[in-house]
Amino acid sequence: MTIKTPIIPKKQTFAKVQAPHEVNQKAICVFAATGFFLDTDTYWKDEVVLPAAAINKLDDAGFLLESKPWFQWHNTPKERPFQEVVDEFSELFKTIVSEQIENKSVILPLSGGLDSRTQAIVLKELQANVQAYSYQFEQGYNETKIAEKVAKQCGFAFDAFTIPKGYLWNSIDDLAEINGCYSDFCSPRQWAVLNQLKGYQGVFSLGHWGDVLFDDMAVADDLSIDLQVEQIIKKITKRGGLKLAQTLWQAWALEGQFYDYFYERVKALLQQIDISHSANARIRAFKSLYWAPRWTSVNLSVFEAAHPITLPYYDNRMCEFICQIPEKYLSGRQIQIAYIKQKAPQLAKLTWDLYHPCNLYNYQDYYTYRGLPGRLQHSLKYRVKRLLGKPTIQRNWELQFLGQENDKQLQKQLFSDEFKQFVPPLVTQDMYRRFTSKDQLQHAHGLSMLLTLSKWYNKQPIESV
Template structure:
């Protein structure tokens, strides 16, 4: 026997066998189709599981899971003796210590965006005088996110490269991506796959900002929200547009017991109820997402980065998770700690546009409301209309570049019409999702096509 200890938020999944028939776990696949990732320990197979985070697992010599014992439990124990400034000082020391440990003496590869997580990392790396090669990308025909990223790099004196995500790159990398993420995530979310070969010569270690936006914000609910209502909120957050419809179609086609909605509600309710945080709905929902969302969706596509260089994630660090459990929700709400840190350490970076609040920055974003944001909204609308009138679609999501257009359609048809896939998924479901891409509710069907493509690649790689 051997013992495997999993991290609070695992970067890579660890698999084990369980006593069950070696057959497809169709209920789990329905949930996967609805939310875009496998829930809890589920995989494609009934006799295979992913080990739970924050546990010590006893595994038999032949790979079977014998026992799991938690060594870390999410909690909400706010230290109300600390004021905000003291909490900010503690965050500053902790965050910079983690960043230093993870990157010291190495050429750092830093993906930059117009948001706060990577900007917070940039502040720390600048303060630590690290050697940094940064980059960013935007969509062909979309918002120029690289402008903000380049401005951040310029202030920090980092090397910087801007990339544009091109139309139709997916089909050249699809097989490799399916191998890297094991068909446990959609294929258009990890847009880094478009430039994966560029990573070779960028540096020695990635510093990735995943999960900062979850840990350092509230969940948008009242802290006294009843458990039943928390379940409802979570279901709305989890289920993708068009996802429940696809899951229901598959559930019916496979003639599974009961119905998908009841099954999913029961699963979420049981998992959320098991999190012993009765004193904060925000903290409990954050814990749920960190237990089940981060390792089973966010971490899945980290394999793309890890295929080229070692990866580090300061927000995944155990000490950061422990710190979050002690911070009052009032200090986490609205990204206050990250904003305070950036203002304190690098005021010039705080003056740059915050993409989610554009055209406002970290000082002026409270004005992102009527009537103060009206001039920008009007100007932005006019620019987008003129772009559309000139025949250039305004692109907001990667699936638009990879699924729309004649060439992409041919690739989709080729992938989704293999006989073993049509035997697995009803043809009417496939045709309905594909035809919906040309409708006014294309976004509703885009998730369905995304998941069908993943299932098609899975079927291609297995004899199931």
């Protein structure tokens, strides 16, 4: 059997390899640090995920015999005027979206950002029947306000949802089955409104990965390979993730130091990318090879639990297009901004949430004196709420982990007798203590990863681990 994987796969495809059937503790430490498994790693030494952009040969028993890349990320820019690049993007984007939706009704998640706004423009241009929606956290920033304005200007039906406190605990087992415990359970907040999404008709058009492909990586292009590795580690590790990974490494008595192992793994993978003249292009390629398919794509499974998904920015042609764009045009989201301004000037005048309250015409003022009044007003509003005892919820874990009832459920999962056999109780107890008594923001990721590992371990047959 031969399986050809896309440049950015939208789902993981598993295969067997000749190795002991043992838990891959080193891989799990990386998972704890970053929130995703690196390269082809899985929970098991004798199981891998097929690599991106490869032609893979498997035998009848599902063992991987051979894997060869059919596409290599490259940086071979074709010099041409910026407007020509924008026009090329416009034509390609329309072609891809049109082919993907095939005249079906479309379900469009909207935000205050750029990716979904570009999709709204092309879907309107294609005269698609669109049901748009957005969501915000209970007691959170009103994210749906901008999305509703986008939908209204495009003539789309629109629903606004609220992500409630503690929704996770009634359905965490189902979510664990859907994502296979290859992602934490707080990141895919769309899980909270899955039943509502199932009530729609059509296919999802999702804007995932546009923000990575159409931006620079904020580094100098002549950055050395070692500094590139350091930048990647900073980008992919979560707050407190390195601490948890090293703690697990020591608790499992693995040889050496976690960081040294992690650094060498990242460096080896980065050196395989044949882009030596552009650090930005090389880091973008690394993220697209290893972060997109092993983290972003995992959470797409939640959308697929409701309806089929389409992803214009995942399309092979879009990836090939990126490789041929001069890096100077990719910095600062220039292409998408220009596209929106040209195609829908009124949409460009709506607030860009990243630079609230600025829009696509004045966002450059955000960090200048001209943007100071808006920044101060925005900050003051949330400070007042905090003083009144109603702080703004900014992260899903705040709704799922904080409060007496959430804490009861969390402890039930973390301190089960079964999980103690996998992760030493002192590790879990220390992380829980740090989260509940110190900086919650610093330790929330670690707690979330231990919850994920607990669900994975507890659903394994006892004899297999």
